[in-house]
Amino acid sequence: MNAIEVVSVSRVYQKYSARHRFQTFKSALLKGDFFKSLRAEELVTALDDVTLRIPAGMTFGVIGENGSGKSTLLKVVAGIAKPSRGAVAVRGKVAALIELGAGFHPEISGRENVFINGIMLGLSKREISRKFEDIVRFAELEEFIDAPVKTYSSGMYMRLGFSIAINVNPDVLLIDEVLAVGDASFVPKCLDRIDDFRRRKKTILFVSHDLATVEKICDKVAWMKSGRVRALGEPKRTIDLYLQDVADKKEAEFSRRREEVDLEHIPAEEGRREARWGKREVEIRRVALRSLRGEPKHVFSPEEGMVIDIEVHARERVKDFVFGVGIFNSQGVSCYGTNTHLEEFRPRAIEGRGRVAFRIDRLGLVNGTYYLDVAVHRADGTPYDYHRNLYSFLVSSRHKDVGISRLPHRWRFSPSVKMLPPRKGR
Template sequence: MMAGIARPNRGTIDVNGRVSALIELGAGFHPEISGRENVYINGIILGLTKKEISARFDEIVRFAELEDFIDQPVKTYSSGMFMRLGFSVAINVNPDILLVDEVLSVGDASFVPKCLDKINEFKRLGKTIVFVSHDLETVTRICDEAVWMRKGHIVMKGYPKQIVDAYLQDVSEREEKKQRLRRQEIEEKIEEKASSPEQEEGERHRWGDMSVEILRVTLRDGKGNEKFIFHPEDSLTVEMEILAREEKEDFGFGIAVINGAGVTTYGTNTFLEEMKPLLLPAGNHKVSLTLPSVPLINGFYFIDAAVHSRDGAPYDYHHLLHQFRVDSLHKDVGHVRLDHSWSFGDGLRFKPQG
C-alpha cells in the first residue's frame, strides 16, 4: 500500500516524497527482454525521464556488477542477479522513501554488504527506509525503530534490540509449548512402543527387558525448570526417573546427544567413566547428568537415555525420544562451538562490526 500497488479498504496512507520499492524478486521486470531495456522501463515506472535514466545508467549497471550481462534477457539471470539489478535501480532513482521487503535474503554474499552500506548512506542523508525482514541481526544493526507484526496487527514497536529480544522470547515460549505437547504425545505412546516387539528393529524407539524401566526423562535448566530450548551458555541437566523391578548389582546409565542428521555429538555412560556399580535397590530412583554448558551449533538435538548391564544388554533404552533445541547467536558450522580466540600480527586489520 505504501508503494501504491494495493489500496487500503479503509483508512488512509499519507506518503510524502518519491517512493522506490524493492518488494518482490523480479517485480517490474519483463523476463523476455534485456537487462538494459528493463532498467529503462523500471526507471520510467519510478518516475524518471529517459534522459535521467541514461545519465544514471552506467552507475546502475556498475553498482549491480552486471556489465557482462546487461544485454542478456533477464530470464537468464539468477535470483542474485535479479536482486542486484532491482536494488541498483531502486536506489539510483534518488527516492525519498525506500521500501525493501525481504529481497536481500537472496543476495550474493559479496553484494549484500554493499546494499547495507547504501542503506546506511540513505540514513545519513535523512531519507526514510522501510525495511521488512526476518534477518533480526540486520534489523538490529540498521534500523532506528522496529515494528513487530503478527497477522497484520502490530504486536509491539520501539527500540530494535528491545523488539527483537521480545520477539525471540515469544518464539521461544511458543516453541516450548510445542515441545511440551510433543512430550505428552511421547509419554502416551512410550508404553505402546515398549510393548510392540513385532516392530522392525529400525522402527523401534524403545527396547529392553524392562527389569529396570526409565519412567520419565526431563531436561532442566540451571534453575531446575523443565526446558526444551537452551543457549550455549546455559547448563542442561538430563534427569531420569527410573523404576527397578528387582534389585540389581550389574547396572549402568548412559546418555547420548544426537544432532538432526543422526550424528552422535557426545555420549557417555557410567561404565566409560569407570564408575563401579554396587547396588540398585528395587523401587523408584532418580539419576541426573548435568552439562555446565551446551556448546553446540544452532539446531535441534535428541537425547538417547539408557540403563543397561556392563556388557551393554539394555534394561530400557530410549532412542530419539527426547528432543531439545539450541539457539545461538553464533554462526559457526560443524557440530560444536569450541572455545577460541583470534590474534593477528601488526598491520592486519578488520572492519569493525555494526
C-alpha cells in the same frame, strides 16, 4: 517531520484458497460488493488497524513471522496495495524493492528494463542515461545487460532491482526481504549502500528475517503478528520480544509432540529412528528435559544449560549398573555421549525407585533439532533398558555458525590485516 504515516490501516484480502469460487462468478466483482459477498472465513486480514509514524531520516525495521503482514504493510506504503480502511501518507520520492522482479518485463533486456523502471521511479531518460553505467556496474551485470531478464537468476533480479532503487536516489527506500536471495559477496555491498543512505538521512523501511542485520542497521523496530503491531521500539528489545514469542510457540509445539512419549507402546519397526529395548531389570520410567531451574523445557539457547531428569525403577536389588546419555543431531551424528562407567563411578546398589539427573551447565550446540539416548545397562554393555532417540529438543540460536558444537573462541588479527569488528550490537 514524518516521512511515512500509516494511520489505522487495515487491509483485507480474499483468501487464496477461496479464489476459485469467483472465477466463474464475475458478477460479484462487477457489482462492486466483492468483499461483502465473501464469507468471513474466506477473508484474511493482512493488516489490522496498524498505525505507524516514521520520522524522516529513520531506518525502521519490521520483523515478524511469515504471513504477519509485513509485505502488505510495505505494499500499502508503496501505494501498490490500497488500504481497505485507514490512511497512508508518504513524503518524498519512494523506491520500493518489494517483490523480486516486480516491475520487470521478462521478455525484454535488462537495459530496456532499467529505462522503464527508472521512468516509473520518476527519472527522465537523460538522467537514466547518465546513471546507467553506475547501475549496471553496481549490479555486476555488464555481461548480461542486453539479455532478456527472464534469463536472470533470482540473485541477478535482486541485484538489478536494488541497483536501480538506490541510484534513483529516493527519499524513502522500502526493502522487503530481497537481501535474502543476494549472494554472499553482494549483500555487504547493499548494506554499505544502505549505510550510506542512513548517513544521508534518508528514510528506510526494512523488512528482514535477518535479525542480526535488523538490529545493526535499524533505529527502531516494529514486530508484527497477525496483521497487528505487537511491539514497537528499541531494536534489541523488540527483537528479543519477538524471539521469545517464537521460542514460546516452538516450545508449545514441541512439548505437545514430545510430552507424552508412550513408553509402553514403542513400535519396533525396522529403520525406525526411535526404539526401546532391554529386559528392564532396571527400568527407565520417565525422562524429562528441564532448565537449570527445573522447569520442563524443549527449546534451548546454546548459552543455556539443561538437566536430563531420569526416573528409574529396579524390580530387585541390582549391583551392576551404568547410566548413560547420548546426544545426536538430526543427521544422526553423535554430538556427545558419556556414561557413569566411562567416568569411573562405582555402582553399589539400586533397588526400587530412584532418580538420576544429568546436568549440562552450558549446551554450546549449534542451531538444530537433537535426539537423546538414555540408557541403563551393565558394565559390559548388556542393556537393562535402552531408550534410543525417544526424546528430542531444539537449539535455537541467533548465531549462524555451523558444525556441532559452538566452541568458545576468539579472532585475532595482526595490524597488517585490516579487519573491522562486527557492527554494533553483535
